[in-house]
Amino acid sequence: MSDERVFVSHAPGDGELVGRLFRSIRNLPFDVHVAGEEVERGRDRGSLRGRIDESSVTVAVLTPAGASNQWVNQEIGYAVARGVDIVPATSSADLLGGYLAGSDTVTLDGESMDRSVFELLSALRSLLAPVGGLDTPKxxxxxxxxxxxxxxxxxxxxxxxxxxxxxxxxxxxxxxxxxxxxxxxxxxxxxxxxxxxxxxxxxx
Incomplete structure (x- = not known):
């Protein structure tokens, strides 16, 4: 198992979308911490800051619900403050604002989830250290x-x-x-x- 970790910030109602996005990615040898799986629905997500601290990358799932969710926005701000790379995944660049304005994005497309997963893998491969050993950089x-x-x-x-x-x-x-x-x-x-x-x- 690699030491790399990925934190996924999302609105409570987007759990199914997150599951589809990360289904195959979770088979790779690094930890994926999904906000909605870390706390019970309706509970305070402030305790998840430690997960962000431990992560190499935060993926922010910005559906219309996600972009307006207070916890998602707080988690983005906290990741920025801690110097954690952020990968926004969104269906529309219009949903990007604040710290993420103008960022490269993973395009969320419910009709072509394969392409969305591919773009997310591409982003993660560019940001994370190789999960193989130093002698096998793959x-x-x-x-x-x-x-x-x-x-x-x-x-x-x-x-x-x-x-x-x-x-x-x-x-x-x-x-x-x-x-x-x-x-x-x-x-x-x-x-x-x-x-x-x-x-x-x-x-x-």
Whole structure:
């Protein structure tokens, strides 16, 4: 597990959107702390400042509800004060203001969430240190083989750049890795790093 951490600031009603945005990203080897999961609904979020202090990046989900939410705005201000990088994710640049005016954004598009996830991954890859070791400066996705009788550790290396990954996505290609123990092949979407399917070798 990497020491990198990401804090996600959002309005209470945007939990489902946040879940869709981070579903595959949470499989990467760093911690993602989502505000709505850290405190009970309606409770004071002031206690989450420690999470922001520990984070390398704060992702601010700025839907119309998020942009007007007092806690989201306080968390953005606190992240700025603490020198934490902020990635705004919004459906409209008109929702950016204050500290975030003119910032580069991740475009939220409910009709094309794959593109939104890709843009968020691109932003995180540009801001976070490589989650591999210094001798392997790349990203990776670790998991365990799910074939019955095999639970070997498997690692998908993400060593292409973001434009290259999106080109593969656009052409309907996958990135894949084989289990070193049983030979099962796991396919992932190159744009979002979401798991797609498993191919299990036929018994000889």
């Amino acid at each position: 990203w990776y996705l670790p998991f365990h083989c799910t074939v019955e009788g095999c639970s070997a550790a498997v690692t998908l290396d993400v060593d292409r750049d973001q434009p290259g990954l999106w080109r593969l996505h656009d052409h309907g290609r996958t990135i894949h890795v084989d289990c070193g123990e049983c030979g099962a092949r796991y396919h992932f979407d190159p744009g979002t790093l979401a798991f797609l399917r498993r191919e299990t070798p036929r018994a000889e």
